[in-house]
Amino acid sequence: xxxDESTLQHQIDSFVGAEAGPFLxxxxxxxxxxxxxxxxxxxTNPVYFDPDAAAAVGGKExxxxxxxxxxxxxxxxxxxxxxxxxxxTREGMPVMPVLNDAGYPGVVATNCEQEYFLPICxxxxxxxxxxxxxxxxxxxxxxGAGYFITQLSDFFNQRGEKVGNMRFRVLKYKPAGxxx
Amino acid sequence: xKTLSFSDVxxxxxxxxxxxxxxxxxxxxxxxxxxxxxxxxHDQDAARALGSPNIFMNILTSNGYVGRFVTDWTGSTGQLxxxxxxxGAPNYPGDTMTMSGEVVAVNxxxxxxELKVVGKNKLGNHVVGHVVVSLP
Numbered sequence: 001x002x003x004d005e006s007t008l009q010h011q012i013d014s015f016v017g018a019e020a021g022p023f024l025x026x027x028x029x030x031x032x033x034x035x036x037x038x039x040x041x042x043x044t045n046p047v048y049f050d051p052d053a054a055a056a057v058g059g060k061e062x063x064x065x066x067x068x069x070x071x072x073x074x075x076x077x078x079x080x081x082x083x084x085x086x087x088x089t090r091e092g093m094p095v096m097p098v099l100n101d102a103g104y105p106g107v108v109a110t111n112c113e114q115e116y117f118l119p120i121c122x123x124x125x126x127x128x129x130x131x132x133x134x135x136x137x138x139x140x141x142x143x144g145a146g147y148f149i150t151q152l153s154d155f156f157n158q159r160g161e162k163v164g165n166m167r168f169r170v171l172k173y174k175p176a177g178x179x180x
Numbered sequence: 181x182k183t184l185s186f187s188d189v190x191x192x193x194x195x196x197x198x199x200x201x202x203x204x205x206x207x208x209x210x211x212x213x214x215x216x217x218x219x220x221x222h223d224q225d226a227a228r229a230l231g232s233p234n235i236f237m238n239i240l241t242s243n244g245y246v247g248r249f250v251t252d253w254t255g256s257t258g259q260l261x262x263x264x265x266x267x268g269a270p271n272y273p274g275d276t277m278t279m280s281g282e283v284v285a286v287n288x289x290x291x292x293x294e295l296k297v298v299g300k301n302k303l304g305n306h307v308v309g310h311v312v313v314s315l316p
Contacts, residue, residue: 003259018227033211033213037213037244038211039209039212039213040206040209040210040212040213040214040241040244041210041241041244041245041248042200042248043244043248043251045248045251045252045256046256047256049247051188053256056256056257057256057257057259059257065296067231067244067247067248068247068259068260068263069240069243069244069246069247069248069260069263070214070244071239072212072214072243073215073216073240076214076216077215077217078215078217079217081217091313106230106231107232108220109238109239109267110239110266110267111261111264111265111266111267112239112240112243112263112264112265113263113264114243114262114263114264115261116259116260116261116262116263119259143229143231143232149201172244175230175231176231177231
């Protein structure tokens with residue numbers, strides 16, 4: 001490890017344990033966004049379209065349920081990269097800008113482990129809080145050298161019930177062949 | 181849609197395979213449907229600048245396809261309890277991802293089934309997943 005790498009490692013390690021959130025959703029859980037998601041996934045499961053079918057899997061008050069694997073989509077920042085008003089103003093992953101500045105601009109997700117505890121129902125307001133669980137040492141990969149960052153997130157509905165959780169790992173890397 | 185009961189399932193059962201044609205349209209549409217505006221999922225020049233030959237499917241979509249693949253098999257009364265995926269070879273336009281799955285455990289106490297799901301493209305395994313789904 002070079003001195004620069006050692007300094008950077010020390011700096012990024014300090015972000016392990018950093019908490020952030022809650023971050024809110026721009027939209028309540030709604031049928032239009034569910035339908036667009038299902039179109040792209042080719043998913044025709046009736047519980048996402050038909051309240052009668054949804055009632056058998058926890059749908060409420062004449063509403064549909066959302067795909068479990070759509071959980072993360074509700075709290076994404078969207079086009080402008082901003083969380084909605086009322087969200088925590090801290091960075092969700094504050095180590096990212098540090099690695100950008102250090103010459104590791106690439107980011108690619110490598111792992112996603114989700115558990116689902118309650119159905120996400122039409123009308124729900126989903127929020128997420130997270131913590132940085134781990135940051136690796138510098139690793140050589142096919143894309144280039146970089147660091148694996150693991151974030152743990154808990155997703156809640158408007159009643160404060162935990163609907164699911166997620167362990168999400170990304171590689172933050174310097175593209176192979178780049179001189180930066 | 182046919183629905184599967186817990187009593188229908190045996191260890192080692194294979195899921196019907198699914199071919200997913202990977203197109204630029206699918207990659208961009210599914211990235212936006214999952215609210216992921218990272219440029220590597222819609223902008224080829226940006227993807228190249230970061231060392232990829234082309235745009236590639238985002239992980240939220242791979243996750244969605246793994247879930248859909250399992251609930252296509254269970255029918256509408258199957259409820260996903262866990263989806264854990266690891267990504268390998270990227271899904272680039274022009275490729276086909278062939279999904280396969282196998283029952284690796286059945287849990288009588290909570291009527292759940294564990295599956296190994298693989299989505300393979302011409303570069304190798306795009307996604308390997310472990311899924312838990314409960315059945316009536």
